[in-house]
Amino acid sequence: MKILLIGSGGREHALAWAISASPLCERLFIAPGNPGTAQCGENVAVDIADHAAVVAFCHLQAIGLVVVGPEGPLVAGIADDLRAAGIKVFGPSKAAAQLEGSKGFTKELCAQFNIPTAAFGRFTSADTAKAYAARQGAPIVVKADGLAAGKGVVMAETLDQANEAIDMMFSGGLGSAGAEVVIEEWMIGEEASFFAICDGTNALALASAQDHKRVGDGDTGPNTGGMGAYSPAPVMTPAMEERVMAEIIRPTLVGMAKRGMPFQGVLFAGLMITAEGPKLIEYNVRFGDPECEVLMPRLKSDIVPALLAACDGVLGSFDLRWAEEAALTVVLAAKGYPGKPETGSVIRGVEKADALDDVLVFHAGTKLREGELVAHGGRVLNVVGLGKSVREAQAKAYQAVDLIDWPEGFCRRDIGWQAVKREQA
Numbered sequence: 001m002k003i004l005l006i007g008s009g010g011r012e013h014a015l016a017w018a019i020s021a022s023p024l025c026e027r028l029f030i031a032p033g034n035p036g037t038a039q040c041g042e043n044v045a046v047d048i049a050d051h052a053a054v055v056a057f058c059h060l061q062a063i064g065l066v067v068v069g070p071e072g073p074l075v076a077g078i079a080d081d082l083r084a085a086g087i088k089v090f091g092p093s094k095a096a097a098q099l100e101g102s103k104g105f106t107k108e109l110c111a112q113f114n115i116p117t118a119a120f121g122r123f124t125s126a127d128t129a130k131a132y133a134a135r136q137g138a139p140i141v142v143k144a145d146g147l148a149a150g151k152g153v154v155m156a157e158t159l160d161q162a163n164e165a166i167d168m169m170f171s172g173g174l175g176s177a178g179a180e181v182v183i184e185e186w187m188i189g190e191e192a193s194f195f196a197i198c199d200g201t202n203a204l205a206l207a208s209a210q211d212h213k214r215v216g217d218g219d220t221g222p223n224t225g226g227m228g229a230y231s232p233a234p235v236m237t238p239a240m241e242e243r244v245m246a247e248i249i250r251p252t253l254v255g256m257a258k259r260g261m262p263f264q265g266v267l268f269a270g271l272m273i274t275a276e277g278p279k280l281i282e283y284n285v286r287f288g289d290p291e292c293e294v295l296m297p298r299l300k301s302d303i304v305p306a307l308l309a310a311c312d313g314v315l316g317s318f319d320l321r322w323a324e325e326a327a328l329t330v331v332l333a334a335k336g337y338p339g340k341p342e343t344g345s346v347i348r349g350v351e352k353a354d355a356l357d358d359v360l361v362f363h364a365g366t367k368l369r370e371g372e373l374v375a376h377g378g379r380v381l382n383v384v385g386l387g388k389s390v391r392e393a394q395a396k397a398y399q400a401v402d403l404i405d406w407p408e409g410f411c412r413r414d415i416g417w418q419a420v421k422r423e424q425a
Helices: 010-020 051-061 071-075 078-084 103-112 126-136 159-170 238-258 292-298 303-312 350-354 390-401 417-424
Strands: 002-007 027-032 065-068 120-123 140-144 153-156 181-185 190-199 203-205 214-216 220-223 228-231 264-274 277-284 326-334 359-363 366-369 372-375 379-387
Touching: 002 010, 002 051, 010 027, 010 292, 010 303, 010 359, 010 379, 027 051, 051 078, 065 078, 065 303, 071 078, 103 120, 103 181, 103 238, 103 277, 120 126, 126 140, 126 159, 126 181, 140 159, 153 159, 153 220, 159 181, 190 238, 190 303, 203 238, 228 292, 228 390, 238 264, 238 277, 264 303, 292 326, 292 359, 292 379, 326 390, 350 359, 350 390, 359 390, 379 390, 390 417
Parallel strands: 002 027, 002 065
Antiparallel strands: 120 181, 140 153, 140 181, 190 203, 190 264, 214 220, 228 326, 264 277, 326 379, 359 379, 366 372
16 A cells, blocks of 8 residues: 655654555655655655645545654644545544643543543643742642643743743743643652554553653753653563553543544653652653654564554554564754754764664754755754663664764763663662
């Protein structure tokens, strides 16, 4: 069948790499794609914000399946428009995508269906938000309700930081995303990323991962979209995975169905593993980025049948096989990220890095300019290493990173430190 993949980042390059390997994939289109996805299929200049244009392209090319990578089009309802046109699509409806599009929506769902999460409050004015923060005390977490490209969460260690974040959001610092604010209890524990493909009723657990949100080594500095990740996450034991499915994922599917908005697609639960057990930090309604870049290389099964089973509501008897080896990705970002990144600089040596054994390089914010690869975004490359342990995967990834000649870029040098520390213990 012909498949259309929507998106242009590192997640989409990883998905394109996996989808293009499927015997079911006759031809793969990526809209708009990047120089990396062009190695897996055909990039097409279709405006993904123009849903009618996407539908027209699908009809023109007889597309059998659309896979939506990023959250923006899902929250905007692209899956609804495709389904209305009779086109099969992997991704939730606009109503179900509220799980990511509105943090307040998700918190209320958790409260209604007894899904463990942090204590919280929802606010539409700075004064009431500040009063709540003052009553709760610091440290505390301030979140923009809407989509903010991974930059809408402030971990406030003092009330002054919390008040500053509240003022920034309500004054339009994050656009419409900050029109409402959620303030949460600061949870103590270890974070993990957990993924499940869902068909509206059934959920199929995928491999676990752990990402690194802070921009600097030692988990310092502001939050980002993610500076690196590894899989599997040692904190997610089989027993913990089953608790997550039983206490968080399945109740969410039940709750969404009861609300008349069954969830089909991939459910990405950001978790805090606390002393009491797993608690939901937030939901995303698509594959994580950079987590997808470590999940796809570990997936031994063909991904396309799983995507189709989710679309068709037949995941109940489905299973996937995963490699035992670990995968670790290091994000190379442009200087200035997560603020205003410096773009346009030339990147050399990617081919050398990609040629190493047990290494993959996925493109994110890149473009070609007169035949040269240049930076075109904040997070620019994902360098993935594979190994028998996280430590071995880490060594492979950084060996490849050091072959890339890009003075205007930077990366964290400690991705995977928690797992490596466990392995050395």
